[in-house]
Amino acid sequence: MVRLHDHTFVPFIGQEKIQQRVRELGAELNARFAGKNPLFIGILNGAFIFAADLVRTFEGPCEISFVKLSSYSGLRSVGDVRQVLGLETRVEGRHVVLIEDILDTGRTLHFLVNDLLAQAPATVSIAAFLRKPTATQFPVQADWIGFDIEDRFVVGYGLDYDGLGRNLPAIYVLEQDR
Ligand code: IMP
Ligand code: MG
Numbered sequence: 451m452v453r454l455h456d457h458t459f460v461p462f463i464g465q466e467k468i469q470q471r472v473r474e475l476g477a478e479l480n481a482r483f484a485g486k487n488p489l490f491i492g493i494l495n496g497a498f499i500f501a502a503d504l505v506r507t508f509e510g511p512c513e514i515s516f517v518k519l520s521s522y523s524g525l526r527s528v529g530d531v532r533q534v535l536g537l538e539t540r541v542e543g544r545h546v547v548l549i550e551d552i553l554d555t556g557r558t559l560h561f562l563v564n565d566l567l568a569q570a571p572a573t574v575s576i577a578a579f580l581r582k583p584t585a586t587q588f589p590v591q592a593d594w595i596g597f598d599i600e601d602r603f604v605v606g607y608g609l610d611y612d613g614l615g616r617n618l619p620a621i622y623v624l625e626q627d628r
Contacts, residue, residue, distance in 0.1 A: 452605075452622055454614040459605055459622035463597060468607060468620065469503070471596050475577060476507025478594060479547070482575075487511045488545040489571075491537065493558065494518040495616065496551030499608035500579040500596070504549060515539045519558055541571040551608050552580040553595075556588035563590065580604065580621075 452459045479488075487510070492501030494516050505514050517537050546566060550559060559576060566574050577594040582601050585592075605611045606618030615622070 451625065452615070452618065454605060454611045457611065458625040459611075459615070460625050461620060462599075462602075462604060462623040463607075463621035465620045468596070472500070472503045473507060475594050475596065476504060479504070479507065479577070480509055483508070483512070483545055483547070484510055486545045487513065488547050489539060489541060490514045490547050490549055491539075492516045492549045493551070493562070496608045496610065497549045497579070499616070500551055501549040504577060513539065517562065519562065541566055541569045544571050546571045546574045548574065548576045550576065550578045552582065552604070553578040553585040553590065553592055554582050556585050556590035559590045559592075560588035579607070580609075 451461075488508075490501065490505050490508075490512060492498060492514065495518065498516075501514070501516075505512065515537060548559065548562060548566075553559060553576075559578075563574055563576070575593040576590065578592050579596040581592060581595045581598050583598075584601055603611070603624040604621050605615030606621045608616050609621070610616045611624075
């Protein structure tokens with residue numbers, strides 16, 4: 451188990467299971483976007499590891515960019531989504547694939563998708579590593595999901611608890627939630 455700040459986290463999804471699932475998602479992305487030069491947009495900070503693993507499964511030409519948004523503080527979602535760091539790449543006419551760590555309420559992606567659609571991309575699709583049942587609160591259609599999980603607080607593989615835990619190579623869950 452792992453101690454982060456005032457909480458204990460226990461193993462939830464192992465490294466090999468994660469890597470296997472990423473390869474499966476990669477196969478689907480390769481089939482879907484072969485020869486299309488997709489623009490992958492990772493959502494910082496949480497998606498940086500998933501994005502790094504996922505784009506390395508893509509075999510054709512593609513571009514990778516990042517945006518930074520935030521709607522979270524501590525263990526729960528709060529307030530509005532703020533776009534902290536804007537996108538520098540033009541998305542007009544592009545096949546955009548958003549890469550997110552976890553789809554919780556859907557607020558983050560709902561906000562970002564609307565923003566992107568206004569810039570006339572060819573397509574916008576979503577790859578989220580995790581999805582919680584709460585993901586129905588905002589209308590967001592995810593195209594690729596790594597794992598559907600229960601409504602528990604998790605860390606690791608890019609996900610943090612108040613800044614800690616992103617470097618853990620596997621997913622851990624808050625102990626009292628187990
Ligand atoms: P949404 O906008 O409510 O869908 O929240 C998505 C964001 O909340 C994710 O990108 C994460 O940064 C954060 N988040 C949601 N659930 C968790 C969790 O269980 N652990 C860590 N971060 C989470
Ligand atoms: Mg995030």
